[in-house]
């Protein structure tokens with residue numbers, strides 16, 4: 216029970232860091248926040264992603280490329296040129312590392328206006344730090360796991376960020392229905408996306424990239440939006456629209 220709870224909490228906190236901070240704030244600037252909250256959520260994203268930490272600059276650049284070149288060969292992660300999600304993500308990983316280590320020339324319009332904390336990154340992106348997080352997950356399992364098969368969940372903790380990314384990028388551009396007929400192949404995979412906190416509304420999101428609520432029809436529900444709405448009401452963020 217404790218293991219299942221740990222897995223669920225880790226899944227959703229890490230996912231919230233990705234969808235709320237890296238995606239909707241870092242890449243799209245759907246809202247603003249002051250420096251205190253920006254640093255707070257930067258640290259939050261690091262701690263919750265732990266061993267699979269993603270850098271906000273590289274995330275923003277890759278994601279903006281994904282919107283600009285959606286489902287073409289210049290898209291860093293389209294399912295339409297790969298036989299499975301693993302090969303697609305290996306391709307994405309290579310581009311991510313090239314962008315992160317500044318080995319490629321990036322168009323100016325993609326390479327600006329994202330949160331940057333090199334001091335935090337120096338620690339968060341360090342291999343030993345990632346290992347330390349992984350050892351933390353293992354220790355938790357050694358203390359609380361009651362059955363041997365529970366240890367099979369450990370890789371989900373190790374690679375949490377890329378696993379969630381793979382599901383969204385693969386499913387969100389392959390399976391589901393469309394509300395809007397854009398030039399890309401984006402789909403809405405679920406009506407109520409409790410599983411990936413709204414990220415599976417790819418078709419709605421590609422249609423209106425700066426809209427903070429990924430649900431558009433009356434029967435759709437994006438679980439992250441009510442949180443954004445509350446954060447806006449209490450002054451943690453300010454919606455830009």
Ligand SMILES: [Zn+2]
Pocket residue numbers: 281285387388401417421
């Ligand atoms: Zn997409």
Ligand SMILES: [Zn+2]
Pocket residue numbers: 238242243278282420424
């Ligand atoms: Zn987006």
